[in-house]
Amino acid sequence: METPKVHPYIPIIIGVISVSLSAIMVKLAEAESGVIAFYRMFFSIIIMSPLFFYKYFHELKALSKKDWVFSSIAGIFLAFHFILWFESLNYTSVASSTVLVTLQPLFAFIGTYFFFKEKISIKTIASGVIAILGSFLISWGDFKVSGSALYGDMLALISCALITAYLLFGQDVRKRISLITYTMVVYLVSTICLFFYMLLKGESFGPYPASTWMWFLLLAIIPNLLGHTLFNWAVKYVSTNVISVAILFEPIGAAILAYFVFSEKLIATQVAGGIIVMLGLMFFIIDLKNIKNLFRKKA
Template sequence: MEKPKINPYIPIIIGVISVSISAILVKLASAESGVIAFYRMFFSVLLMTPLFFMKYFRELKLMSKRDWIFSTIAGVFLSFHFILWFESLNYTSVASSTVLVTLQPIFAFAGTYLFFKEKITLKTFLSGLIAITGSVIISWGDFKVSGTALFGDVLALIACALVTAYLLFGQDVRKRLSLITYTYVVYGISSITLFFYVLIKGESFVGHPSIDWFWFLLLALIPNLLGHTLFNWSLKYVSTNTLSIAIIFEPVGAAILAYYIFNELITTIQLVGGIVVMIGILLFVMDEQFIKRVFFKKSS
């Protein structure tokens, strides 16, 4: 393996911080969820356009009808993931919303089991059970706080399921296209979907406070282009499992930022539920043989 010029864990840490900022920027913006999502994707496409047309435009000829269909479905799912996740932040806390969205690996397993008939292993059963228990703890705690907080939790869970569907449809297309081409196409389709969503809802594309445009641009630059680009770069030098473990700490960064920016306090139940969820996801990405040794070690 090629030796990197810098320690790959440095870009990973920067990447985690970058995606942790996403929920904060959404809450800072005053526009509707659909409008925020549209400009996040639209500005991302605009910023990628020069690079795409200089080096990757010809790859579009390699896309089959199936690729276009799957990319379109992926783009639509990604659009509604952002709409529902951003909307959830209007009802529940940053901590609860981001923790529930990190259940993505568990939803991914459910999807591969239902559609690709992948077997249930000891690792997936244990991790899924633990993570779901944690989400129930968070939701129960939020329900005790208010019904609207629970509604926000439900929106975050649906958003998590949608982004998992986006990844499942995209993984097949990614085998034949470069990351830049696939991302550009899906982000473009997502932007078109969100454009019509905002249009149908009668929301305004203009007339927002000047500061909102700054948040829109930062959403495109930091979580979308910087965070995910650094993650993709690091995959050349570290395993997917290592990266998955790192991303688990996104809710930690988001919760810390929310505390200092919005004075959002984390309740004991949220803390316990969040830790349980992260333990479940951590077990999911760990080696199965290690789990067997820890939980089912034979007595001597």
């Protein structure tokens, strides 16, 4: 496997900052969850198309049946991750929703162990547990266990499992095909899936206010093309576990933004939780085994 020109941690950091804006934009868009998800993916396809058809279209011929199947499954998982997460934001707070969505290590550690036989050190498990505890603490003040908030929390938790599955399938396929081709295939499958979802649900394709169209476009550019696409690039060189733990930074950024945009107040437990998350991440990053395995070589 070739050594990347940019250290994978740099795109991962940019990606985390980008996806932190997602929940805010979703809440500002005046449309149903399926509609927001569809246009987010649709505009991403439109923006990527010129580059893909100019330079990467020929790569489709090299895709194996396994690549098509895995990429398609990843696209479906991504579509329903967006639907469930966006819907959760209608029932619970930004802080609670993003915390639950970013609890990916719980699923990623298990998935990479069973599917890729990746070894998990005691230090990795400990760092993940610390970060997860910090994530829970961030939203402890407004984390409710009844009524509509509980429903929103469950939707966010299921969407967390789906995005982890999406990354796991991508980790396998990205070893064989380029970032642009993989992303284009996955986003296209996701867009088609969301299109039929909207038809079945009877959700409207328009019209919408100009501001909502703007949020649709920004969701495509920032969280998708800067966020998820950078994660797709990095997953070729690092384990899904690395990305999943790094994404735990998302609730911190989202909670801060929600405070300024929606007046969702930050309390002492949320601040303390943010500090604990960062400590857990630092504990994970300095794990010598993870650094050694950062640039995986072909057997």
